[in-house]
Amino acid sequence: MSRKPVHLLAVSKKPTGRQAIWQAIRAHRHGFTVADLARETDIHRDTIKTYVQSLEKGGYLVPQFSIPPDWRLERDVGVEAPRVTRDGKPVTQGLAREQMWRTMKILSADFSWRDLAIAASTEAVPVAEKDAKDYCGNLALAGYLLIVTKGKGGSKASSIATRYRFNRAKNTGPKPPMVQRMQTVFDPNLGQIVWHPEVDA
Amino acid sequence: MNAVDVPVNSSIAPLRNVLLLTELMERVMNRTPGLPGLASFTGYSGYGKTHACIYVANRHRAYHIQVKSVWTRKKLVTSILQEMGIQSAATIPDMVDQIGQELSLSRRPLIIDEADILVSKNMIEVVRDIYESSQGTILLVGEEQLPQKLKKWERVHGRMLDWVQAQPASIGDARHLAKLYCRGIDVTDDLLASLHAASGGSARRICVNLDRVREKAETAGISKIGVAEFGSDFFTGNPPPRRS
Numbered sequence: 001m002s003r004k005p006v007h008l009l010a011v012s013k014k015p016t017g018r019q020a021i022w023q024a025i026r027a028h029r030h031g032f033t034v035a036d037l038a039r040e041t042d043i044h045r046d047t048i049k050t051y052v053q054s055l056e057k058g059g060y061l062v063p064q065f066s067i068p069p070d071w072r073l074e075r076d077v078g079v080e081a082p083r084v085t086r087d088g089k090p091v092t093q094g095l096a097r098e099q100m101w102r103t104m105k106i107l108s109a110d111f112s113w114r115d116l117a118i119a120a121s122t123e124a125v126p127v128a129e130k131d132a133k134d135y136c137g138n139l140a141l142a143g144y145l146l147i148v149t150k151g152k153g154g155s156k157a158s159s160i161a162t163r164y165r166f167n168r169a170k171n172t173g174p175k176p177p178m179v180q181r182m183q184t185v186f187d188p189n190l191g192q193i194v195w196h197p198e199v200d201a
Numbered sequence: 202m203n204a205v206d207v208p209v210n211s212s213i214a215p216l217r218n219v220l221l222l223t224e225l226m227e228r229v230m231n232r233t234p235g236l237p238g239l240a241s242f243t244g245y246s247g248y249g250k251t252h253a254c255i256y257v258a259n260r261h262r263a264y265h266i267q268v269k270s271v272w273t274r275k276k277l278v279t280s281i282l283q284e285m286g287i288q289s290a291a292t293i294p295d296m297v298d299q300i301g302q303e304l305s306l307s308r309r310p311l312i313i314d315e316a317d318i319l320v321s322k323n324m325i326e327v328v329r330d331i332y333e334s335s336q337g338t339i340l341l342v343g344e345e346q347l348p349q350k351l352k353k354w355e356r357v358h359g360r361m362l363d364w365v366q367a368q369p370a371s372i373g374d375a376r377h378l379a380k381l382y383c384r385g386i387d388v389t390d391d392l393l394a395s396l397h398a399a400s401g402g403s404a405r406r407i408c409v410n411l412d413r414v415r416e417k418a419e420t421a422g423i424s425k426i427g428v429a430e431f432g433s434d435f436f437t438g439n440p441p442p443r444r445s
């Protein structure tokens with residue numbers, strides 16, 4: 001079964017997916033089985049098993065060798081569910097978006113996509129200019145960014161980049177809004193789609 | 202100005218103040234157990250403190266908040282919890298516990314910008330409470346005078362590991378910023394030197410002036426620009442002279 005688009009997972013403000021599994025693990029930190037977590041979260045056992053095994057490889061969980069197998073929480077890193085690969089290594093995908101989101105919230109002055117790419121880049125996770133340009137455009141559509149001066153295209157010498165400012169009223173939380181495949185914008189902090197393209201009649 | 206599909210191959214990391222803050226943050230995060238975990242980064246406006254904070258926050262996935270002059274204690278703690286993505290408890294003491302627990306578990310630093318306001322509004326003790334319940338890493342960012350102001354608060358003052366002051370932008374900083382903001386344009390050393398002098402150590406003004414240089418070069422369609430081509434139309438931050 002392929003993965004569902006993220007907004008289908010968020011029917012309520014209740015945490016979903018790995019975040020829900022992590023929350024259940026923290027609630028049963030001294031010992032739990034996959035079945036315990038499945039009962040708590042209503043998530044398929046195989047999905048839970050994959051995440052639990054990934055967390056074990058990453059050193060977050062320790063198996064307790066009983067039957068049925070259970071684990072205990074060894075390394076609690078707080079409310080945010082660790083993002084790990086099947087080998088237990090940290091997931092770096094999505095960090096550029098997180099850095100851009102954090103950066104635009106801190107910047108008090110207005111900025112262009114180029115300014116954002118420069119300010120948000122680190123050596124470990126550089127932000128591509130094209131990614132910054134796309135993300136700014138989408139967040140402006142969804143109302144997270146206000147347009148200070150509209151840019152204009154044209155030749156290299158005459159073109160001007162649009163300048164944006166973060167809309168303080170839209171500081172919904174730490175997680176960066178996601179642009180989905182259908183070009184809709186989903187805010188994981190709210191658990192809802194906040195913008196979708198108009199449908200032509 | 203077309204977006205290229207390659208990463209910005211240089212970040213702001215080599216700038217003087219970014220290096221200073223990166224080094225400070227690493228020192229506080231990797232301190233010997235038992236040493237205090239509060240630190241401050243202070244300096245005049247325009248020196249690039251905010252950009253240094255952004256870089257360090259991204260590097261360590263820090264929680265960052267900017268205090269406003271109208272904030273109350275409750276607003277301070279709920280804002281931090283919001284940045285952490287945690288539903289606030291009902292009372293301030295419980296919220297301080299929530300923040301403390303999250304800081305000590307996640308081991309991510311907390312950066313508090315405009316910390317001067319906390320001192321002048323007698324809210325700095327809340328930060329001490331958060332520190333005491335987390336033993337985490339907390340960076341206070343503020344104006345030049347912040348270290349002196351903190352002296353009055355013995356219990357906070359005693360928990361500072363280090364005080365670092367932001368430095369004026371160097372000519373090397375100007376050269377690096379020229380690489381970032383005037384990409385593809387060769388800015389000669391003489392122009393860079395007079396631009397740096399006119400900007401008075403402010404990284405913000407250097408960026409404004411580099412933008413003028415880039416605009417001029419692009420309008421004139423030249424790839425190399427010096428004092429001869431640009432002149433001295435710099436933004437110095439001085440108000441216009443009085444008219445007679």
